[in-house]
Amino acid sequence: MQRVGYAQRTGRTAFDRSGFEYEILDLYILGTCYAIRLEELVRAIAEHGAVRIEELIREWKSYLGTDCGLAQVSVSGKGLNIELFSGGQYTTSLVALRRVIERKERYAAIAKIPEQPGMPAWKDRRISPGQQMLSAFT
Numbered sequence: 498m499q500r501v502g503y504a505q506r507t508g509r510t511a512f513d514r515s516g517f518e519y520e521i522l523d524l525y526i527l528g529t530c531y532a533i534r535l536e537e538l539v540r541a542i543a544e545h546g547a548v549r550i551e552e553l554i555r556e557w558k559s560y561l562g563t564d565c566g567l568a569q570v571s572v573s574g575k576g577l578n579i580e581l582f583s584g585g586q587y588t589t590s591l592v593a594l595r596r597v598i599e600r601k602e603r604y605a606a607i608a609k610i611p612e613q614p615g616m617p618a619w620k621d622r623r624i625s626p627g628q629q630m631l632s633a634f635t
Contacts, residue, residue: 498588498608498609498611499608499609500606500608500609501526501527501587501607501608501609502525502527502587502606502607503524503604503605503606503607504523504525504594504597504604504605504607505522505523505597505603505604506522506535506597506598506600509559510559511532511558511559511560511561512558512560512561513561519534519535519536520534520535521533521535521553521559521561522535522597523553524607525607526579526585526587526607527585530553531550531552531566532550532551532552532553532559532561533549533550533551533568534549534551534561535598537549538568538598539598541568541569542570542577542591542594542595545569545570545574546569546570547567547568547569548567548568548569549564549567549568550564550565550566550567550568550579550581551563551564551565552565564582565581565582565583566579566581566582567579567580570591571588571591574591575590575592576588576589576590576591577589577590577591577594578610579607586609586610586612587607587608587609587610589605589607589608590605590606593605593606
């Protein structure tokens, strides 16, 4: 797996649309900064649930923007899997992430999950001499 970013707890807070202030965990993935509300992340890790990933807008203060993806604990319980709506699946070690949340470490590495080479269902079909392929777009 290829390292593409990191998670960091800076102690920064961000405001949501309603004006409420939340402590956040910063996610830097491929040069873009995202945020996870810290209290939601802690709850999701404890309950093996999902947590939303939000856009982080920095002006003179930090603001939470639109939802950009979801993160949830892996089936094995050893990692936090991140799926962005714009495409791409990533993971980070749950042990490293807990150490960042507890302020024992500064960063937790985020790696890209390699895409599985999928074979389309039509690929293994053979066309007999009298048949022709039809396009879905006519």
